[in-house]
Amino acid sequence: MKKALLTGAALLASMVGVSAHAERDYISIVGSSTVYPFSTVVAERFGKSTDFRTPKVESTGSGGGLKLFCNGVGDATPDITNASRAIKQSEIDLCAKNGVTDIIEVTIGFDGISFANSAAAKHMDVTLRDLYLALAKMVPAQDGSETLIANPYKTWKDVNPVLPATKIEVLGPPPTSGTRDAFAELAMEGGCKTFPFIKAMKSADKNKYKAVCHGIREDGAYVEAGENDNLIVQKLVANPDAFGIFGFSFLEQNSDKVQGAAVNGKLPTFDNIADGSYPISRSLYFYVKKAHIGVIPGIEEYLAEFTSERAMGEDGYLADKGMIPLTEDAYADVVKRVKNLTPMAVK
């Protein structure tokens, strides 16, 4: 027994050495938890329909994924990273510093962010301005003077007289989430810049503009409900007065339990998000390390599968999973770029 254990330990020690130098023969994907459900479907189909091994997909968040991705070239680093936002200049610089120069950007589709409440409650029709006034930390004073005050609104009726007199209570993702970033950028800022004096601030004091427009109130009206969107749905069912912020695919799967509020008169539906008329929607991406193509087997074939008509197309299986497909022109452009493996232009 003792001897067996000792040999086992010795074997393991040598394994550490061996595995450190073993060539990786599967694709390693990291990145956004929003893109994860789509990326994994493609990975699974790819593994089942080809001779290549099924890629490994990690859910690390957009920022975490890009950090790993930019860590260098070689089979210890991921080949592809998913992102629910575009890569930042600082990240491109980090990549370049570590020798990751040729990056192929692939836009895969759109994701709508829904603002929803329990299906048993009254349907809401809000504007971006309402959302901003209800959720921002600082809002313009009610007397019309161009000063900012701490958010005084307690009920939706205070925000806009046409809305019901229920307490403002919104469950949403924490600041680490890409969904929260996108909500702040699209919904909050969208409502914020409807005030001309704040809009003027953008050119004068960009940092203050951002603080005003992206700052979400911390007095209990906005509840950070964690990254788990299923949890938010459950809480909305239990509390008909509350609203939740989560991805469109969760709204679609739970449309018997929750309903999406119309924003600026547009309902969060597949068609409204696809044609861009629903205001809170963002693009989803993934980034490929060109240096790994030809080294790690199957990357080109994975890209072909992802950008194929049956995956990314209008009736593709990704659309079945809740991703909103690209417009025809944008799709054709993506296919062309992937085919030629065109890297991003270096700024």
Next chain:
Amino acid sequence: MTKSSMTTREKVEKSMKRRRAAEQRFRMYGVASVLFGLLCLVVLFGDILSKGTSAFSQTVIETSITLDADYLGLDKNADDQQVRLANFEGLIKQHFKDMVQPDGRKERRQLYSLVSAGASWQLQNMVLNDRSLLGQTIEVALIADDDVDQWFKHDRGHAHNAMLNETQIGWLEQWAEQGILKTRFNTLFFVNGDSREPELAGIRGAITGTFLTLLVTFLLSFPIGVAAAIYLEEFAPKNKITEFVEININNLAAVPSITFGLLGLAIFINIFGVARSTPLVGGLVLTLMTLPTIIISGRAAIKAVPPSIREAALGLGASRVQVVFHHVLPLALPGMLTGTIIGMAQALGETAPLLMIGMVAFVVDVPAFISDPSTVLPVQIFLWSDSPERAFTERTSGAIIVLLGFLVIMNTAAVMLRRRLERRW
């Protein structure tokens, strides 16, 4: 009668009632807290069991389908690659189209979506195993889509279903009446790896990954832990340095597990270049976490061996190594094993350190070796609980039931071992 004239006996009798009441109260607090604990347990188990048991059954569509060799473009000598490329999906679609006669493209799509994407892999595997099936009409139970599964198991007869429309429910009702739509035991849940289609998702990949990870943990932490415990208890001089080591081992046992994950990332992955997401690196990190538990319980077990045994052996001329390996270790081993099992059970339920080293990943292929990418059961539960598809909810609970089962088995083993082998002096 004045107070001072009370006899001792009277005083005692007077206070008796109060003291009895205090005892009664204390007992009641005790019972109440035990009951509260039990209630929590019952609520938790009840909730998980009520949600999770339905994960063990799966809706299938029983039908007889002709494996048309011409349509598939296969003959009896087709090799595996040709079979893999054959259009089984089209064959299934054609079959259901003939059966239901849908009206127009939209209805056809609605019809096709009732069958799982796994159904074509089912037929493909059957043909891969037995070419003589080609050209025959066979009875198969095709896996239904997860939306159908949820409807049939939970929503049937209720008013509203989010994912199916009237036409689809009409077909399903008809099939259910004909008796071709039924549930059976969900074998796939135990033999498949992860999948994005809930009806195909299984826990075998996660269980294998857990097993491999724990194997690495055990092989490393047990010998090291036992050796450390023996040295510290039997050989180490008692001085400032060993005292310092002892304090630090106790401190390590209380360090939050995520810290070990960060350490693993920094040392094993970034410096030694061990591959991410593998049971090897997972086992290494969990070893760090379980070592203190094993060392502490090992030392306690050695301490419990009476000094008379050591003295007797020494008196008969045994060397110190002989004393330890012939007498102390065999007597202390049951206690050490118990501590190890408890440490391993802790490691079994751990997710936080694994977050940092890439084991929170989507892995379809069942890992075969400790250098294959893999995930573990608690991580699988975490990943499923975060999936949008409704059918993953019950699978999450199903996987929790399996995990709890393993924990109960391990803890029972620890208790049994202690009962069986423990000696009292």
